[in-house]
Amino acid sequence: MNKKRLFHSTSIRLSAIYLTIVMSISVLFSIGLYRLSYQEIQRGYDRQRGPLQQIIISRGWNVSLEELKENQDQQLNEARVHLIERLVLVNLLILFFGGLLSYFLARNSLRPIEEIHEAQSRFTADASHELKTPITAMKLETELALTDPDLNLDDAKTQLKSNLEELDKLTNLSDSLLRLSRLENNELNLEKIEIDKIIREAIDKVKPLAVNKHQLISYKSETKGLQLSIDKPLILEAFVTILDNAVKYSPDKSKIEVRSDKRGNLLEISFIDKGVGISEPDLPRIFDRFYRADPSRNKNSAQGYGIGLSIAKSAIEAHNGKIDVASVINSGSTFTVKIPVK
Secondary structure, eight states, X not given: OOHHHHHHHHHHHHHHHHHHHHHHHHHHHHXXXXXXXXXXXXXXXXXXXXXXXXXXXXXXXXXXXXXXXXXXXXXXXXXXXXXXXXXXXHHHHHHHHHHHHHHHHHXXXXXXXXXXXXXXXXXXXXXXXXXXXXXXXXXXXXXXXXXXXXXXXXXXXXXXXXXXXXXXXXXXXXXXXXXXXXXXXXOOOOEEEEHHHHHHHHHHHHHHHHHHTTOEEEEXXXXXXXXXXXXXXXXXXHHHHHHHHHHHTSOTTOEEEEEEEEETTEEEEEEEOOSSOOOXXXXXXXXXXXXXXXXXXXXXXXXXXXXXXXXXXXXXXXXXXEEEEEEETTTEEXXXXXXXXX
C-alpha cells in the first residue's frame, strides 16, 4: 500500500471513530430528549382530560368518555410519531454533516504527520543519494587502481589523496546531519554574549576567502554592547554560512555589507552582496535540505551538499528567530536575520 493510500485509509478510519463518538452522543441525547418530551406531552393530555370531561358533561355533548380518551390517545400517538420523525431527521443531518466534519478534522489531524513523514522520506532519499555518490566514486577509482598493472607509488598516493578528500566530505556531511538532528531536538547551550563579537568573528572566518577574491566586507553596527542568550557555535555557523555564500557567489573586487540594528524587541542583521543573485523559482527552496540552485548560480564552482542554509535557518529558528531573503538576478541578494531581544 503506497503512502497516499495509507494516509487516506487512516483518515477514513479516524473519521469513522470521530463520527461514532458524535453519533453515540447524538443518539443518547435524542433518546433522553424523546423520553422527556413524550412524558411532557403525556402530562399535558392528562391535565386536559379532566376539564374536557367536565365541559362535555355540563354541556350535554353526545360524546362518551371512552371516545374522548380514544381520541386523546390517538393524538398522543401522532405527537409521538411526529417527535420520532423529527429526531430521526435531526440525527440523519448530524450523520451527514458530522461525517464531513469528521473527515475534515481527521485530515487536519493527520496532515502534520503526513508532512513530517514526507519530509523524512525526502530527507532519507536525499541523504542516501549524497552519501552514495562519493562512496561510488571512491569504489570505482579504487577498483580501477587495483586492476591497473602499471600502478606506481605516485599514482597510489594520488588515489589515496582523492579518497581522503571524499572521506572529508562525508565527514562534513555526517557532522551537518548531526547538527540538524540536534537542532530538531532543540538542544541549545545558551550563553550571554555580545552579538557584535559573533558577527565580527564570522567576518574574520570568511575574510581569507574574500581576500583571495579581492572583496571587501564592511560592517556597520548599531548594536554595540547588546547581549543575547544564544548558542554561540550554532549562531556563528549560521552567520559564517551566509557570509560564505555571499563571498562565493559575488564577483571579484565586489563589496559585501553587514549591518546590525535593533528594531523594537528584534535584533535585525542584514547581509548584502552584489552577486549573481537567486532566481525567483529557487528563492522558496534555498533553505530546503540538499537543495542547490540552478547551475548558473554555481558558475563559480562552489562546492557543497546544499545543507548549509538549512542548518543556518534551523539554528536561527531554534532561537525563535527568522531568516528572510530578497534577491534579484545579477544584482545581488540580501539575507535578513531577525532574533528576539529578551
